[in-house]
Structures are given as C-alpha cells and as structure tokens.
Amino acid sequence: MRITGFLFCMVLWCHYTIGQSDFKAYNQSIDGTDVTFKMVPIEGGVFTVGASTKDKNAEADELPRKQVEVESFWMGAFEVTRAEFFLFRDATRDLLPDGKMNANVISRPSSPYEDPSKGLGDKDKEPAVGMTQYGALSYCRWLYQRTGVFYRLPTECEWEYAAGKGIDKPYFFGKKKSKLKEYAWYSKNSNGEFHEVGLKAPNPNGLYDIYGNVAEWCLDQYYADFYATIKEHEKGPWGMPNALYPRSVRGGSFKDDALGCRTSNRISSTDDWKARDPQIPKSFWWNTDSEFVGFRLVRPLKQPTEEEAEEFFSSFLE
Secondary structure, X not given: OOOOOHHHHHHHHOOOEOOHHHOOOEEEEOOOOOOEEEEEEEOOEEEEEOOOOOOOOOOHHHOOOEEEEEOOEEEEOOOOEXXXXXXXXXXXXXXXOOOOEOOOOOOOOOOOOOOOOOOOOOOOOOEOOOEOHHHHHHHXXXXXXXXXXXXXXXXXXXXXXXXXXXXXXOEOOEOOHHHHHHOOOOOOOXXXXXXXXXXXXXXXXXXXXXXXXXXXXXXXXXXXXXXXXXOXXXXXXXXXXXXXXXXXXXXXXXXXXXXXHOOOOEEEOOHHHHOOOOOOOOOOOEOOOOOOXXXXXXXXXXXXXXXXXXXXXXXXXX
C-alpha cells in the first residue's frame, strides 16, 4: 500500500521559507573540516512522471504517466563523496571548529564486514558506496546536527524531475544513446568501476553523474504499481516505506547499460545486496554487494522545525 505520510508532508510543505533571492547555488561547509559540497537550486513545478508511451523500452513499473507537482528544492551537484561520508563514518574525523570531538550523540556505522566498494574506492572525490538506505539517511541526520540545515534523500518523483523535468524522451538530452558517454560512466565506458564525481558534463540543472557512475538511493519504498496509485496533479507523491525490502534506487550505475540509465528507469533493492554478509542479523548499515549504489542530497526550500526534523528522522531510523 502506498500512502502519503504526514511527517513527510510537514518537512516538505510547511514553515520557514527562504526568500527567492536566496534560492541559488551555494557551497555547504562542515565546520572543523575542509570538506564542502555544492547544492544547486531546482525550481519546482508540474511535470509528467514516468516513461514516455513512445519509449519502446518502457517497463510496466514506469507507467502510467501522471502529472504531479513538486516543490522547489536544492539537490547536490555531485553524489556524496567518500570525503563527506567518512567524516560521519569515522568518529575520529568528526571534529568541531576548536579541534575537539563532536559531542553530539548519534549512531555511527559499524565497521563493514567487507569493503563495501569491493576494492574499487580509495579516493576522496569518488562516491561513497555500499551503505544501506538506513546508512544514507543516518548521514543526513548527522549532517543536520553538524550544519543546522535539514538534508534528506530525494523522493523518486523529485529525482526524476531533477534529472529530466518530464522531458518526453528517455534522457534529458533526447533519445540518442550514443550521447550518454558525454554525461555518464556506464557499462560501455566505465571499465567496470566507478569514477571521481564530476568528470562528465552535467545535465541542464547542473547535476553531474545523474546517470551512471553509482545509482542513488531515494526516500521511497519500491512499489511496482506506484504510478498507478498517484492521483493526477498530486502534490509531492512518495512511496512511504513499510518494509525493509525493496527500497527505491534511481539513475543506473557504472555496471548498467544505456537502457538502465534512462531517466524513468526504476531500480528496487533486494536482499541479494547483502549476499556475502554472514552476520545474523545482517548489517543495518552496509550492503556487502552493492558497490554500485551511493546517494545524493536534497534540501527542501521549506525547512522543518527542529522538532519536526527529528521526528522525521526518528520515523525512519528508530
């Protein structure tokens, strides 16, 4: 069953609104570190979610198309990097401006059973990979505590809007698969590995690697019939999670072919992503076999109150 969650509506549609003159790209710093990341504005609007009916590669879970409304938000210009995520993962790197340890009490990822990147990642500018959706959202909570700014994962509809804005083509640049190499690392040019973020051209919204490199966690449960349950002109639809599997991932990765990187292509997580994890219960934080999955941040234009933000995170993480 897909429902619209009250908590999510609170953090998307209510309270303090930043002035439109301030709705522009910015770099977010993390005090006490030299780590920054770039956020770009995505002006909200009405768009048609789902695959074009003319797309011969459209799958059943990408239909029927529906017009929906998305509020304005910022999105990370790049996928979250190892330099960013490892501040959260490693408590010894999480320092306050005075050089002292961060005193905030927050759960941190346990040590992974195996290297979640399968040996592919060792550079700060490469995307962080292998975390669960829980791990990605926990990072968002930590980042909120460190910066005072509410960040979260995008919904599927927000992700699709930012990637292609309802363009009636498989990709934001049209339908010629040969052009994908200009914008994405995918199976044809990746050499079987992900790459540093930002080496390919961005989409018109200033988003790098929105296709390929690593697939990106969304906030939703994966429902195969999701679009059928959306009402025409629905505001901010999302698939509220009610089970550990499957959850939604978008964008395709370095392992996918061009069809897997289409804007409307939907990916569902499976327990196979933990196949090599011998722990009982298996890790909440890491997947041993999803070195092709990372995430990208969203900041709603309308920020929730502190109480609402914590209630939102608690509803997912506790």
